[in-house]
Amino acid sequence: MNASSTPISMLSAVEIRAALKGLFLLLRFDAGFVNWFDRSPAGARRSFRLMLPLLPLTIARLFMVVDAAPDVSPIIVATSVVTYYVLGWIAFPLLLILVGRALEREPQAIGALSAYNWLGFTLSIAAFVLALLGLSEALREIADFLLMALVLASLVYEAFLLNTLTGIGYFGAGLLAVIDYIVAQSLLIVLLIAPKIMIPVA
Numbered sequence: 405m406n407a408s409s410t411p412i413s414m415l416s417a418v419e420i421r422a423a424l425k426g427l428f429l430l431l432r433f434d435a436g437f438v439n440w441f442d443r444s445p446a447g448a449r450r451s452f453r454l455m456l457p458l459l460p461l462t463i464a465r466l467f468m469v470v471d472a473a474p475d476v477s478p479i480i481v482a483t484s485v486v487t488y489y490v491l492g493w494i495a496f497p498l499l500l501i502l503v504g505r506a507l508e509r510e511p512q513a514i515g516a517l518s519a520y521n522w523l524g525f526t527l528s529i530a531a532f533v534l535a536l537l538g539l540s541e542a543l544r545e546i547a548d549f550l551l552m553a554l555v556l557a558s559l560v561y562e563a564f565l566l567n568t569l570t571g572i573g574y575f576g577a578g579l580l581a582v583i584d585y586i587v588a589q590s591l592l593i594v595l596l597i598a599p600k601i602m603i604p605v606a
Contacts, residue, residue, distance in 0.1 A: 415453050423522045430523065430561065435568050441522065443515030443569070448497075451521040455493050458525055461532045462489055468535045470592075470602040481601055488595045495591065496584045497521075500566075503580065509570050516569035523565060527558050559585065 419442065426440030441447065463485060472481045497517050504513025531554060538547030559581045567577035596602040 415450055419447075419450070423518075426519060427522055427526055430519065430565060433564055437519065437565075438569060441519040443518060445514055448514050448517035448521075451518040452493065454521055454525045455489075458528055459489060462528060465528075465532045465535045466602075468539070469605055470596065471605050473600050473603050476601050484595055484599075484601045488591055491591055491595070492588055493521075495587050499583070499587070500580065504570060507572065509572065512570040516566060519565055519569060520562070523558075523561060527554065530554055555585070 422440045422442075426437040429437035429440065442450070466485065472478070497520070500513045500516065500520075501510060504510040531551065534547050534551045534554065538544045538551070540547075559578070562581040562584065563574060563578040565577075566572065566580055567574050570577070572580075597604070
């Protein structure tokens with residue numbers, strides 16, 4: 405798919421429909437999903453626009469599991485949360501590009517970013533729905549189980565995505581998927597919990 409004529413500042417309706425078709429194929433482990441994402445550098449940059457609609461859902465989900473420490477300034481809390489969110493979006497893509505450069509597969513790594521961001525966007529919405537489900541005492545155990553299943557599924561789908569788009573093999577792709585998960589959890593701990601800006605909800 406070539407959406408190079410679309411302004412970088414927006415995602416077109418055509419691009420969104422194509423991405424949804426690609427996601428449908430990806431969830432079926434159909435390698436044809438690659439044809440429905442813009443794998444150009446411009447397409448990769450445009451896919452980061454997904455940060456904006458996902459921001460309120462991510463913050464809402466974050467405050468379901470942690471709360472602001474009572475003695476911390478709201479400005480510090482807001483700054484730390486935004487920093488956590490932005491780094492959560494760019495840390496692994498930067499790592500993927502560096503790995504791709506080291507393996508002489510930088511164009512393939514960049515080409516994987518649009519599909520990667522769309523997959524992450526979809527999984528984040530699913531995680532938010534499960535977090536809402538977990539607010540009910542009666543459904544909490546089911547929600548926790550489904551959330552664990554979602555995490556495992558996300559690793560499998562991400563490994564499939566990365567292997568298909570970069571050709572680094574399933575072992576390398578699986579390792580990168582695990583590293584991605586570890587990085588995301590580490591950002592939460594290092595930026596918010598360890599400095600006691602946020603505290604886990606009892």
